[in-house]
Amino acid sequence: MKQKVLFILLNNYADWEGAYLASCLQNGIMEDSPTPYEVKTVAPTLEVVTSLGGFRTVPDYSFDTMPSDYAALVLIGGLQWNTREAQRVAPILRRAIAQHKIIGAICNGASFMARKGFLNTVKHTGNGLEHLRSWGGKAYTNASAFVRRQAVTDQRIVTANGTGALEFARELLLLLQADAQNRIFLYYNFNKNGLFEE
Amino acid sequence: MKQKVLFILLNNYADWEGAYLASCLQNGIMEDSPTPYEVKTVAPTLEVVTSLGGFRTVPDYSFDTMPSDYAALVLIGGLQWNTREAQRVAPILRRAIAQHKIIGAICNGASFMARKGFLNTVKHTGNGLEHLRSWGGKAYTNASAFVRRQAVTDQRIVTANGTGALEFARELLLLLQADAQNRIFLYYNFNKNGLFEE
Numbered sequence: 001m002k003q004k005v006l007f008i009l010l011n012n013y014a015d016w017e018g019a020y021l022a023s024c025l026q027n028g029i030m031e032d033s034p035t036p037y038e039v040k041t042v043a044p045t046l047e048v049v050t051s052l053g054g055f056r057t058v059p060d061y062s063f064d065t066m067p068s069d070y071a072a073l074v075l076i077g078g079l080q081w082n083t084r085e086a087q088r089v090a091p092i093l094r095r096a097i098a099q100h101k102i103i104g105a106i107c108n109g110a111s112f113m114a115r116k117g118f119l120n121t122v123k124h125t126g127n128g129l130e131h132l133r134s135w136g137g138k139a140y141t142n143a144s145a146f147v148r149r150q151a152v153t154d155q156r157i158v159t160a161n162g163t164g165a166l167e168f169a170r171e172l173l174l175l176l177q178a179d180a181q182n183r184i185f186l187y188y189n190f191n192k193n194g195l196f197e198e
Numbered sequence: 199m200k201q202k203v204l205f206i207l208l209n210n211y212a213d214w215e216g217a218y219l220a221s222c223l224q225n226g227i228m229e230d231s232p233t234p235y236e237v238k239t240v241a242p243t244l245e246v247v248t249s250l251g252g253f254r255t256v257p258d259y260s261f262d263t264m265p266s267d268y269a270a271l272v273l274i275g276g277l278q279w280n281t282r283e284a285q286r287v288a289p290i291l292r293r294a295i296a297q298h299k300i301i302g303a304i305c306n307g308a309s310f311m312a313r314k315g316f317l318n319t320v321k322h323t324g325n326g327l328e329h330l331r332s333w334g335g336k337a338y339t340n341a342s343a344f345v346r347r348q349a350v351t352d353q354r355i356v357t358a359n360g361t362g363a364l365e366f367a368r369e370l371l372l373l374l375q376a377d378a379q380n381r382i383f384l385y386y387n388f389n390k391n392g393l394f395e396e
Binding site for chain 1: 205212213217221223224225252253258325346347360362365390393394395396
């Protein structure tokens, strides 16, 4: 029985930010190397959500029907993390953290974490320190723990900026122990460097 | 009135391969820089197709309902380009080439092009020369025009390997003149290098 990794998608979610991670978890990092995980998508309702690229995604669950038994929660960035609808993710996150779930947040998913005070006890990154300060306001009190890296893991929280989709995948795959470490690094290097030089 | 760019999706399509391109075309390469294009997805039927990452996508069109008025056809790689269903893309491609449409093909999308003889008059790349030879068999007669680059544009055809999603996007955006060249290169470099060093 595979453990679920839940991807939280709002409308105008960023197509590329969860793409490497989802395909690795669901289909294996390399051929014939299944992981113990399966990917499920979660959106505010069961209605279709549309990505920035115009892909129309049917969610597996809504915020009301999502299961409580899962391994990790992943917040995919996009343009609607400052909406009223996004507010509904705050209690979901609070519960997940209380239950020691693994959390991933990339781009404005990380900005939302800052705004809700969830980055105040971990080293983290995001779309730049000024960006997190701007989103977080007084709720963000942990600027000294901002790290200038593409993706940062601390305790059970992984954050990344919007250009760090591959590093975000690498860090979450490692934290989830989705496959052997050397295979995760091989995958990352192959995709980061490319089959051919540019 | 925006021109359509049609993304051909089969089941088990690769989430990351069209993700940068689609979001740039549909949402603009940078903030407040709309392109003259819109992204539409096309699948064998109007049934949901599921990506390698488990994302369930509702296609905008089926092979039977797709419009004939469009700017470009983009074949996204994945694990079903060697199926009977994929055969139905051959006449669509033949018509598109006859009508001088712009064609993009990444990963096994490019392998399929080789198999159907569509790479025999252009410089091209793909998932390696041996891979194209294996897929193409006798129908692939243009090995001398294989180029060891992440993505290659020749005439109106762009090909790429599965690790070249960003280069694939760059080449198609340039060919489509989706935005000013310097903005396309800025976007590419920012995403290729990342906000922070690794």
